[in-house]
Amino acid sequence: MANGDDRAAQRPPGSQAFDRRRFLGFVLAAPTLVTAAELVPAEQARADVPSADITELVDLNDVMTLAALPTSGLITVQVHTDGTVSFALPRAEVGQGITTSTAMLIAEEMDVPLAKVRVTLADARPELVFNQLTGGSNTTIATYTPVRVAAAIARGRLLEAAATAFGAALTEVTIRAGVVIGPAGRTIGIGALAEKAAAVRTQQVAAELKPAEQFTVIGTPQRRIDALDAVTGRKKFAMDLTIPDAFPTMVCRPPTINGKVGSVANVDEVRAMPGVTDVVVIKSGVAVRARTFGQCIDGVRALKVSWVPGSAKGKSDESVLRELKAAEITMGLPPLTPSVEGRFTFHFRSNSALEPNCAIADVRSDRAEIWSSLKAPIVAKEAIAAKLGLPLSAVTVHVTEGGGSFGRKLFFDAALEAVEISERIGKPVKLMWHRADDSRQGRTHPMATSRVRISYVGDTVLSYKQRHTSVATDLSHGFGEIFTALAAKLPVADLGFSETFFQLSQSMPYNFGVNSRLLNETDKSFNTGSMRNVYSPDVTCARELVIDQLAAKMGKDPYRFRRDFLRDHRSLAVLEKVAEAGRWGRPMPEGTAQGIALHSEYHSASAVLVEIDCRPETVNRPIRDGVAGPRVTRIVLAVDAGLTINPRGLEAQMMGCAMDGIALALTSSLHLRDGYFLEASWDNYFYTRQWNTPPELDIIIMPDTTGKPGGAGELGVAATMAAVACAYGRATGTMPTTFPVNHGTLSFEPKPTVPPVPQSPTDGRDHAY
Amino acid sequence: MPKHTFRLNGEQVTVDIADDVRLLWVLRDILGVTGPKYGCGINVCKACTSHLNGRAVNPCAIPVGDLNPTDEVTTIEGLPGTVGADLHPMQQAWLDQDVAQCGYCQPGQIMAAVALVRRAAEEGREITEADLDGIRNICRCGTYLRIREAIKAGARSM
Numbered sequence: 001m002a003n004g005d006d007r008a009a010q011r012p013p014g015s016q017a018f019d020r021r022r023f024l025g026f027v028l029a030a031p032t033l034v035t036a037a038e039l040v041p042a043e044q045a046r047a048d049v050p051s052a053d054i055t056e057l058v059d060l061n062d063v064m065t066l067a068a069l070p071t072s073g074l075i076t077v078q079v080h081t082d083g084t085v086s087f088a089l090p091r092a093e094v095g096q097g098i099t100t101s102t103a104m105l106i107a108e109e110m111d112v113p114l115a116k117v118r119v120t121l122a123d124a125r126p127e128l129v130f131n132q133l134t135g136g137s138n139t140t141i142a143t144y145t146p147v148r149v150a151a152a153i154a155r156g157r158l159l160e161a162a163a164t165a166f167g168a169a170l171t172e173v174t175i176r177a178g179v180v181i182g183p184a185g186r187t188i189g190i191g192a193l194a195e196k197a198a199a200v201r202t203q204q205v206a207a208e209l210k211p212a213e214q215f216t217v218i219g220t221p222q223r224r225i226d227a228l229d230a231v232t233g234r235k236k237f238a239m240d241l242t243i244p245d246a247f248p249t250m251v252c253r254p255p256t257i258n259g260k261v262g263s264v265a266n267v268d269e270v271r272a273m274p275g276v277t278d279v280v281v282i283k284s285g286v287a288v289r290a291r292t293f294g295q296c297i298d299g300v301r302a303l304k305v306s307w308v309p310g311s312a313k314g315k316s317d318e319s320v321l322r323e324l325k326a327a328e329i330t331m332g333l334p335p336l337t338p339s340v341e342g343r344f345t346f347h348f349r350s351n352s353a354l355e356p357n358c359a360i361a362d363v364r365s366d367r368a369e370i371w372s373s374l375k376a377p378i379v380a381k382e383a384i385a386a387k388l389g390l391p392l393s394a395v396t397v398h399v400t401e402g403g404g405s406f407g408r409k410l411f412f413d414a415a416l417e418a419v420e421i422s423e424r425i426g427k428p429v430k431l432m433w434h435r436a437d438d439s440r441q442g443r444t445h446p447m448a449t450s451r452v453r454i455s456y457v458g459d460t461v462l463s464y465k466q467r468h469t470s471v472a473t474d475l476s477h478g479f480g481e482i483f484t485a486l487a488a489k490l491p492v493a494d495l496g497f498s499e500t501f502f503q504l505s506q507s508m509p510y511n512f513g514v515n516s517r518l519l520n521e522t523d524k525s526f527n528t529g530s531m532r533n534v535y536s537p538d539v540t541c542a543r544e545l546v547i548d549q550l551a552a553k554m555g556k557d558p559y560r561f562r563r564d565f566l567r568d569h570r571s572l573a574v575l576e577k578v579a580e581a582g583r584w585g586r587p588m589p590e591g592t593a594q595g596i597a598l599h600s601e602y603h604s605a606s607a608v609l610v611e612i613d614c615r616p617e618t619v620n621r622p623i624r625d626g627v628a629g630p631r632v633t634r635i636v637l638a639v640d641a642g643l644t645i646n647p648r649g650l651e652a653q654m655m656g657c658a659m660d661g662i663a664l665a666l667t668s669s670l671h672l673r674d675g676y677f678l679e680a681s682w683d684n685y686f687y688t689r690q691w692n693t694p695p696e697l698d699i700i701i702m703p704d705t706t707g708k709p710g711g712a713g714e715l716g717v718a719a720t721m722a723a724v725a726c727a728y729g730r731a732t733g734t735m736p737t738t739f740p741v742n743h744g745t746l747s748f749e750p751k752p753t754v755p756p757v758p759q760s761p762t763d764g765r766d767h768a769y
Numbered sequence: 770m771p772k773h774t775f776r777l778n779g780e781q782v783t784v785d786i787a788d789d790v791r792l793l794w795v796l797r798d799i800l801g802v803t804g805p806k807y808g809c810g811i812n813v814c815k816a817c818t819s820h821l822n823g824r825a826v827n828p829c830a831i832p833v834g835d836l837n838p839t840d841e842v843t844t845i846e847g848l849p850g851t852v853g854a855d856l857h858p859m860q861q862a863w864l865d866q867d868v869a870q871c872g873y874c875q876p877g878q879i880m881a882a883v884a885l886v887r888r889a890a891e892e893g894r895e896i897t898e899a900d901l902d903g904i905r906n907i908c909r910c911g912t913y914l915r916i917r918e919a920i921k922a923g924a925r926s927m
Contacts, residue, residue: 095871095910223867230872231863231879232856233804233845240803248798274787292786292794297810354808354816354873354909403806403873404909435809625813626905648867652912656870659911682907683813691902693913760791760810764830767812768821769884 021209023149027157029202032194033079035153037146074128075143077106077150079158083178083191085112087147088122092134092375093226094353094402094409095656096713097649100224101140102147104645108217109151109210110158112178112190119225124377124397134375135410135530136505137602137711140645144709145209152207154197158190161197212643212707219704221648226401238358238371238400239432246360246428247277249421250296252286252303253437255753256675257526259310261286266304273299278425284441287421289429294760297434301755311525312675317447320471320523320672321345324449327522328469331453337462339455340553342546345738346538348471348670348677349445350685351531355403356438361418362428367394372415373402380412384419406660407531408443411474434757436680444670444677445531446471450542454512454550461550461565464512468539472521473498474528502535509600510547510565533657533717536601537664538739544597544722545735558726559584559596570705571600574607574638577700582609582636591615592633595727599719602711604641608658608723610634611694614731623691625683627747630731632662632694632724640702642710651699654716658697659688661720665728665736667692669743678750680758686747775836777802778847788834793817795833796844804845804876808907815906818877818884819844825884845876848883859883862923870910878906878916886924896924 026036078086085106093099103117125132131142155175162173162180165188173182180188212218229235254260261281270288271279275295280287288299331341359372368388374380374397381397388395402409418431433442448470455462475498502519519535551561559579566572575598578584584594588611595610611634621628635658644650667686670677679685721739729735738744751758774783777800784799793810796802796819805828808816812830819828820843828842836842843850848857856864859879869875881904889896901917908916 095869095873097870223864224869226872227864227867227869230869230875231845231860232849233876235872236803237806237873239797239807242801248794275790292790292798293807293810294790294794294798295787352909353871354806354814354907355871356807402871404871406909432807435811435814652867652870652915655914656911659913681809681811681813683809683811687907687909688911688913689907690904690913690917693917695898697914758811760793761812761830762789762791762832762835764792764812764826764828765821765835767830768824768826769888 021211022206023145023209024204025149025153025207027153027199027203027205028076029199031198032081033154033157033197034076035150035157036074036076037149075146075150077154079154079190079194079197081191081194083189084116084118085110085154086118086120088120090122090125090128090132091139091143092373092399092402092405092409093121094373094375094405096653097224097646098139099226100222100649101645102143103225104217104222105144105147106151108215109148110155111175114217114222114225116178121399121401123399124374124381126378126381126392128378132378137713137715140709141603141711148209149207152209153205156205156207157197158193161193162188165193165196218645219647222646223648235401237355237403238360238373239430241360241371241400243360243362243371243428243430246362246430247289247291248293248296249287249289249418249429249431250293250300250434251282251284251417251437252288252300252305253441253756254285254307254310255756256307256310257312257441257677260308262306262308264303264305266302270299270302273302278427280421280424282417282420282424284417289421289425289427293432297757297760300757301759310675312672315525315672315675317347317672320447323523324447324469324471327520328449328451329467329518329520331451331465331467335455337455337457338553339453340546340549341453342451342542342549342735343737344450344542344545346448346450347739347743348447348672349531349664349668350439350442350670350679351406351408351445351529352438352442353402353404353406353408356435357408357414357433357442358431359415359418360428360430361415361422363388363419363422368419369396369398370415370419371398371400372412373400373405373409374412374415375405375409376412380415383412383416387416387419388423407529411443411529435682436751436757439679439681439685440677441527443527443529446473446526446528448538450538452542452546454546456550456554459554461512463514464508464510464516466517466539466543467520468502468517468535469520469522471526471528472524473530473534475501475530505534505536505601506539507600509567509571509598511567512565532660533714536599536718537661537721540597540599540718541665541722541725541739545725545729548726548729549735557585562596562598570605570640571598573702574598574605574640577638577702578607578609578636581698581700582634584609591731593727593731595723595725595730597719597722597726599715599722602715603708604639604710604712604715606637606639606715606719608716608719609636610720610723610727612724612727612731614728626689626691627667627686627742628691629666629742630728631692634696635694635720636698636700637716637720638700638702639712639716641712641715642706642708643704644701645709647701650701650712653713654699655697657714657716658720659693660717662692662724663688664717664721664740665724666740667742669740671746676753678746680751684748684750771834773833773836774838776839776841778843779850784833786833789832792828792831792833792836792842796828802844802846806873806877808874815881816874816877818880818906820880820884823887825881845880848880857883858926859919859923862919862926865922866915866919868912868915868919870912874906874908878908881906882920882923886920886927896920
C-alpha cells in the first residue's frame with residue numbers, strides 16, 4: 001500500500017534483533033490512550049583516547065543524563081478525545097523554549113500538527129528522583145529519546161486501533177496530520193481513536209523511532225507554542241494566578257546581606273495601616289500581608305526595625321578581593337621556558353530575572369500547596385515538607401511558568417519564605433520580593449579571580465595552567481544530590497561538589513600540552529548560585545584574553561593562532577565560520593576592533609566574532625539613568641548544538657546569550673560596600689539595554705554532524721563575553737583585567753537601605769509619551 | 770473608602786481603594802488585570818507599560834486618585850480592541866518575529882512600541898534607529914534585536 005505505515009513496513013518480519021531505533025515502553029491502563037517511555041538506552045561509551053581532560057570522557061551532561069536514566073520511563077503522553085495530545089514536562093519553562101521543542105518532538109513522532117500538542121509543566125514528582133532538575137542545559141539532551149519513545153508508542157497504538165476499526169491490516173493504515181488514513185481513503189481522527197486505543201491493563205510494548213531522514217518537524221523553525229499567550233497578556237506567571245485569599249505579601253528586609261531582626265517597635269501600628277491584614281516577624285525579616293502590593297510597600301516602609309548585622313558584615317569589594325587573594329593557591333615556580341600570564345578579577349553579578357523571586361503558599365495544619373517557578377521542584381518539595389513536618393504526600397508543589405531564570409530559579413528561597421509566612425499567620429499568601437530585595441538580598445554570581453599561565457617554546461605550547469578562585473557558589477539545589485549518587489562512577493571521587501561541577505563543565509579545546517585547571521573557593525557568607533553558564537564565562541574570558549597575548553608574543557594573528565591549535569573539527573568549523581562571515585581582519589578605524597573567541601560545553605561548540613567601538617564619542621554618548629560605554633557594533637555567532645530541534649528557538653537562545661555576554665564584559669555588576677550591595681533596581685544594575693545592543697547580529701547554525709542534540713540555553717554566554725573582552729583589548733591597546741570593565745566607576749546614586757524598598761513615584765502622568 | 774472611577778479597556782470601572790494606591794496594584798490586585806507586570810515599582814523597568822488616553826505610561830507611578838472618570842486606561846488586554854480586531858498589528862508583528870522568550874516583559878514592550886510608532890507618525894516621520902535605542906523597557910532574556918525588527922514590521926502595518 002502506498003499509504004501504509006513507513007516504519008511498520010520497514011521492520012523485517014519476525015525480526016527479534018534489537019534495532020538501535022527500537023525501544024521499549026508502556027501503554028498504561030487509562031480511559032484514553034496513555035503511553036509511557038521506559039529506559040533510555042545508555043549513551044555509547046565515548047571512544048576518545050584518555051587524556052588529561054576529563055570532559056572528553058564524561059562531562060556534566062553525561063552525569064545528568066546518566067542520573068536520569070532509571071526514572072525516565074515515567075513520562076507519559078496522553079491522547080484526548082478532542083484530538084489533542086498532552087504531555088506534562090518534568091522541567092521548568094523559564095523562556096528557554098523547551099515546551100515548544102518538546103511539543104515538536106511529539107508532533108514529529110506522532111505525525112500530528114504541532115498546534116494539537118499541549119505541553120504543560122509537571123508538579124513536583126519526587127518519584128522522578130533526579131529527573132526533574134532544569135539546569136546544565138540538559139533538558140533536550142536528557143529527554144530527546146524518552147519523549148519520542150512515548151510518542152511513538154502512542155502512534156503505534158492509534159494505528160492498531162484504526163486498523164481494527166477499518167478491518168484493515170496494520171500496513172494499510174498511516175497517520176497524516178493527526179488523521180489516520182486507511183484503505184480506500186477512509187479516515188478517522190486520533191480523537192475518535194483515543195478511547196479505542198486505550199489499554200485496560202498496563203503492558204509493555206516496543207516502538208521504533210522515526211529515522212532522522214524522515215523528519216518534517218524536528219529541525220524546522222517553529223514559533224513558540226506560548227507566543228500568543230505572551231503577546232496578549234494571557235500567559236500566567238505565579239503572581240498572575242488567582243488563588244482564594246492569597247493576599248499580596250512582602251517582607252521588610254535588613255539593610256545588610258542576611259541581617260536578622262532584632263526587635264520591631266511598631267507592629268501594631270503597621271497592622272492598622274490601610275489594607276494591611278497581617279504583620280509577622282519571620283527568619284528573614286518582617287512580613288506584611290495586605291490587600292494590594294502597594295499597601296505592602298507602605299507597610300514595609302513604615303516598619304521600625306532594629307537589625308542585627310548579617311553574614312557579610314562590614315565586607316566590601318576590596319575586602320573580598322583580599323580574601324580571594326589570600327585563598328589563591330600557588331601557580332608554582334615560573335617556568336624556565338617563555339610564558340604569558342594573566343590575572344583577572346570578576347565582580348559580583350546579579351542573576352535576577354525580570355520576574356522577581358515569588359511564590360504563592362497555602363499552608364494548612366495537615367497539608368500545603370505551593371505555586372512557583374522552580375527548576376528543582378523535588379528538592380523544594382522535600383525541604384518544604386521537612387520544614388512543616390508534613391509527609392511528602394501532603395505537600396503539593398505546582399511548577400508555574402517562569403519569567404526568566406538565569407540560574408535564579410534553581411533555588412526556592414521565595415517558596416520556603418512563603419510557606420513560613422503562611423504557616424505563621426494561618427492564611428494563604430502571594431509573596432513577591434520587591435526589586436530592591438531581589439537585587440540586594442537575592443542570589444548572585446560570586447566574585448572570582450582567575451589566573452592563567454601558558455608556557456611555550458617557539459611555535460609549540462607546552463602547558464596551560466588556570467587557577468580559578470571564587471567566593472563559594474551555592475550548588476545545594478540538587479546538583480549535589482546527583483553527584484553524590486554518581487560519585488563512584490566519576491573519575492573525580494575525592495573532589496567536592498563545586499570542584500566536580502567545575503571540572504565537569506570546563507573543557508580545553510586547544511592543543512596546549514599539559515593542561516591543568518583548578519577551582520578554589522572561599523567565603524560562604526553570600527547568597528550565590530549558578531548564573532547562566534556558571535563558571536564558564538569568567539574562565540573562558542580569562543583564557544581567551546591570554547591566548548590573544550600569546551598569539552601576539554608568537555607574532556601570530558589571533559584567529560590563525562586559534563585555528564592552528566584547535567583539536568576538534570566542530571570547534572574548528574565554528575571558528576572558521578565566524579571568521580569568514582565576520583570578515584575577520586578587515587580594516588577598521590582606530591578605536592574600533594574585532595575580537596574572536598571560542599567556547600565548547602554541553603556537547604556543543606560556539607565561536608563569536610565581535611566588533612566594538614571604543615571611541616570617546618561613542619563611549620561618552622549621553623544616556624539618561626543608564627550607562628553607555630563602548631558599543632558592540634556587530635556580533636557573528638556560530639553555534640554547533642548537534643541536532644537542532646528548533647532553529648528559531650536556538651537563534652533566540654544565542655541572541656539572549658550574546659546580550660548576557662555583552663553585559664558581563666562591559667556593564668553589569670554589583671558593588672559591595674559595608675555588607676550590602678549598592679544596586680537596588682534596574683536603574684542601578686546595568687544589564688544590556690537597547691542602547692547597548694549590536695546593530696548587527698548574525699547567528700549561524702552549523703550543520704549537524706552528530707545526530708544527537710547538544711545543550712544550548714547557556715552556551716553562547718562564555719564565548720560572547722570573551723570575544724567582547726578580546727575586542728575591547730584590541731581596540732584600546734590594553735588587556736582588560738577587571739570585569740565588567742566599567743566596575744571602577746559607580747554610575748548611580750545608591751538608594752537608601754532603610755527603609756529597604758523605595759516608594760513608587762507619583763508623577764507617572766507627567767512622563768506620558 | 771474613596772471610590773475611583775475610570776475607563777479600563779473600553780469599560781467604566783469603579784474601585785474602592787485609598788487615593789495613593791498606584792494604578793498597577795489597582796489593575797493587578799483589585800481588578801485582576803494581570804497583563805501589566807511588576808518589575809521594579811519605580812518606573813525604570815517599564816514592564817507595566819500601558820496606555821492612558823492613548824499615551825504610554827507606567828501604572829506603577831500613577832496614584833489611582835489621579836484618574837478622572839473620562840480617563841481611558843488601556844492595558845495589553847485592551848489593545849486589540851483599539852483596532853477592532855483579535856490582535857493589534859504590533860502583536861501580530863511580535864508573533865511573526867517570535868519575539869517572546871519568557872514573555873514577562875513583552876506586554877510592556879508591545880505597549881511601548883505602539884506608543885512610539887504613534888508618536889513618530891504624529892511627527893510625520895518613520896521610526897529611526899535612535900528611537901529604538903531610546904526604548905527603556907528591559908528584557909532580561911535579551912530579545913532586543915527581535916523587538917526592533919517587530920517594531921519596524923508592526924509600524925508598517927499600523
